[in-house]
Amino acid sequence: MMASPYSDIGNIINFAICWNSLVLISTLNGKNLISYTQSADNLSLNSCASILRPDIKQSVSETTRETSFKFSVFHDYYNTLFKNKSHLSDEWLTWFIGFAEGDGAIQTYDEGKRVRFVLTQKESDILYKIQFKFNIGVVKHFPQGKSGKNNDFYRWIVDNPSHILLLAYLFNGNLAQNHRIEQLALWVNALNNRFGSKTIKLNNTPVLVTLRDAWLSGFTDAEGCFNISITANSRYILGHVIKMRYILDQKDSVILSRVCQLFGFGKVTLRSGTDSVYRYTGTGFKALKDVIAYFKLFPLQTKKALSFEKWFIVHNQVSNKLHLTDEGLSQIRTMQKQINLNNSMTNKTGAA
Template sequence: MTGKTRELYKLQSAGNFTSSTGDLLDHNCPLSIHHPFNKPLTEIELGHYLAGLIEGDGHFNKSTDRLEIIFHEKDVFLAKYLRTRIKFGSIYKVKNKKAYKLSIGSQQGIERIFNLCNGKFVCNHKIKQFNKNRYSFAFLPATNKVVLTNSWLSGFIEADGCIGIHLAKSKTHTLGVSVRLLVRAIQKNKLVLTLIRDAFKKHNPCKVSKVKKTGLHTLSFTNRANSLKAIVRYLDNFPLRGSKALHFYYLRKAFLLMEQKEHLNLEGLQKIKRLKSRSEQVFK
C-alpha cells in the first residue's frame, strides 16, 4: 500500500462523522479544523451518488444494452468498490487510455441500477438512453433540480469535477503571490451546471461560463468569488469517494489557512505551496 493509498484509505474509513445537513450553508458556523471521516453510503445515498456519477461520466450503450461508467486509472479501487456494492458488472482497462470502465449488462444488473437510481436523475438525457433498453425498465422523469441534502452532487463532481490549488505571481500581494482555490465542474450539458448553480444561488452565487475553444461549459466555486465555502460545507457532508477526495483534503486545509489569513505570511504561504505539491502528485 503506497503512502497516497494509505492517506486516501484513512479518508474512506468510517468514523465519527456527525455533521448535519441542517447547517450545511450556515456561514455563522465555523468549519471544523478536522476533516470529517466518510460514512458508508446507505442504499439510498448510493443511488443518489451513482445517479450523479452516471450523469457525469456514464453512458447506456443501446447496441449492447450495457451501462458503462469510466474511471481514471487511479480510481480503479472506486470502480471495484461500486461493483461490490452493486453486486453486478465487470471492470475493463480502456485501451490506450489511463482509464478503466465498469460495465453492467445483465438484466439483473440493469434492474439493480434501476432500483437504485430511479427517480434520482436530475436531467433527462441519461433517462432517454436507459429507457431504450430491451428489458422494459422505464425510469421516472428527471427531477430537474439539484438539492444539497443528498450525494448526487458528490457523484457528479467525482465524474466531471476538478479540484485545485493555484498560485500566480502578483504585484498587488505583499509576498508577490496570489492564491486561488478552485472546485470546478465541466460539462457539454449546460442545463445540469445551471441546476447546480441554482442550488447554491441563494447563498453563494456562481456563474456558468462557456469555453469557446472546446464548446464545454464550466461552473466554478472559488475563494475569490466567496462561493468556495458553500461547496466545502457540502463535500464535508457528502464526501467524495475516489482520488479526488485527496485533492479536496488538500484544498480544504489550504482554505482553512486562508480563512485565518495565514496565506499573507511566508510560513502560511509555504504550507499552501506544500499542499499544492501534494495535490498535484495524486494523479502521477
Template sequence: VITLGIPCCYFISMYLHTNLLNVDIKEEGFIFTKFYQLYSKYYPNNPLPSEEFLTWFIGFFEGDGTFVIGKHEKYLTIIQPAINKHVLTYICSNLGIGNIDVHSKGNNTLSWSVKNHRQIYLLCLLFNGNLVLPTRLYQLMKFIGYINLILLKNNVNIIKFKDYIKRPSLNDTWILGYTDAKGTFSVNMTKLGTYRVKYILRERYECNKGVLEYILGLFSKEMLHRPQDSKAIMGPGSGSLGAVTQHHNTPNIWLLYIIDNNCKYILSYYNKYKLISKKIDTYNMFRDILVSDSINLNDIKYISKSMGNINRALQG
C-alpha cells in the same frame, strides 16, 4: 415493435441539438422502492444498498457512466483511470453486481460493466425516475426502449419509462457523486506570485446548463444564510457565489465555477458527505488552504503542484 426504438433516437437528436428544454421536473426526493423490491427478490441474502450510496451512484453514473447500445450487446459501464480503481470496487461491493476489467492498458484505465440481463433490468429501475441531467434522461429513454424490446420478445413485463428529472439537494449525495465524476478542486499560482482557489463542475450541452445553475443556487443559499460573513464576493447575478459559463476553448462545454474566499460556502456540504474518488485528496488540500489563517507561499506552491498532479492523473 419498431416504434420502441425510433422515437427515442428522434427525441435525443431533437433535444441535444436545440436550446429547447421541454422536460418535466419532479419536486421530490429520489425514490428507490421498486429497485429495493426487486433487489430483495434477486439477492435475498445481500444487505440492501443504502439510499446514501444509491444517490451517490446515480450522480457518479450521470457524470461518468455510459449506456452502451451495440449491435449485439446492450449494457452499462463506467470507465475510470487506474488511480480510481477503489471507486469501481466500492460500486461493485455495494451493489453486489457487475465486473471490473482492464479497459485499456495503453491509457491505464479500468471499467466496471453490467451485462447480465437481470442486473441491467435492476439498474434500469434504479435510474428510471431518478435522473437529474436532461441528456441522461433521453439516453435512458433510448436504452430502455431497446431493453423493452428484448423483454417483449421474452414475454416479460416491460419497464414503464418515467419522463421527468429530479433535483438534487445539499441534503443528499447526488452532487457528491457528480463531483467525484465531474468536479475539480484546484489551487493555481498567478504570474503576480499570488494564488487562486477554484471549484469547478463541468458538463456538456447547453440543455444541462440549468442543472449547474441550480447547484450554484444551492451553494449560494449557504452564503445568504450567513450574511455576517462580509468576505463573500458576489458573482454575476444577484446573490450568486460564482457563475456558469461556456468554456472559452471547447464548444458545448459548460462550467460552474466558484473562486477564492467564496469557496468556503461549499465546505459544509463536502465535509458532511465525503468524496469517494481520489478527489478527496485534492479537496482536503483545497479545504486546508481555505481555512488556514497562516500558510506560507512555498507551502501553497507545493500544494498547488500536488493537486495538479492528481487532477492530471484523474483526467488520464
C-alpha cells in the same frame, strides 16, 4: 478531458489540474448513444448569484435529509434478484447516480435489442468498490498506447439483462439530466420487449438535485476538481495573490446552472476551443465555505477526496491569514503541488 484552467492569466503558477474522469468522448457520444448538445441560455452564461431565488438555495447546514430520490422499487427488485435484503444505503445510491450521470454510458445497440452500462475510470479502486457493492458486472483493464500504464484505464461493464433491469429501476425517476432520461428510455423499451410490456414504466421527470443529498458529491467525483493558483501581483504584500476555485465541466449547461443556483454564487460559461463543453466556476473564500460544508456532509468517494482535503487545508490557512508570511506562503505552495500529485486520473485515458 484534462484542462489547465485560466491559462490566459500572466505569470500564473498553477499546479492543480482539472480533469474529467471519463475522457472517452467517443464513449458518451458514440453511435450507441443519443447525441446531444445543450445550448446556453442567459442563465448559463452569467453569474447566478444576482438572479438566485430565495426558495432555490438550500442551506448545507440543514440536518434534514429529505430528498426527491426514491429507491423502494430498486430495493424490492434487489431483494428478489439476490434473495437477501439490500445493504445499499440511499445516500450511497444517490452518490452513485450522480457519479453515473457524470461518467456513465447508458448504451443501447443492436437496433435497440441489447443494452449495456459502462463506467470508465483511470482509478480502478472505485470501480471495484461499485462492483462489490452491487454484486453485478465486471471490471476490465484496458492498457492503451505506447505509454503503457501511463495511458491505461478501467471499465465497469454491466450487460446481463437482469442486472441492467436492476440499474434501470435505480435510475428511473432518479436522473437529473434530460439527455440521461432519453438514454434510459431506450433501455426501458428494450427491457419491456424482453421481460414484458409492463415491466418498467418510464418516469421522464428529472429529479430535483439539492444540497441535502449526495448527488452532487458523485457528480463532482466524475466531473469536478478543486483548483489553487498563485499569481504574481505586485499589489499584494508578498507579490502574489492566491485564488481557489471549485470547478465542474459538463456538456449539460442546465445542470451546471442548477449547481450555480444551489450555491448562489459562481458562473457557468462555454469553454472556448471545446465541443460545447460548459464550465461552472465557484470562487471566493467566503462563498466557498458552503462548498466545503457540503463536501464535509457528503464526502467524495474517489481519490478526489484527497485533493479536496488538501484544498480545504489551504482554504483554512488563507482564511487565518497564514499566507501573509513567507513561511506561510511556502507551506501553501507545497500543499498546492500535492493536490492531484500521483493521481492517475490527471492523465488522459486511451481512445475508446
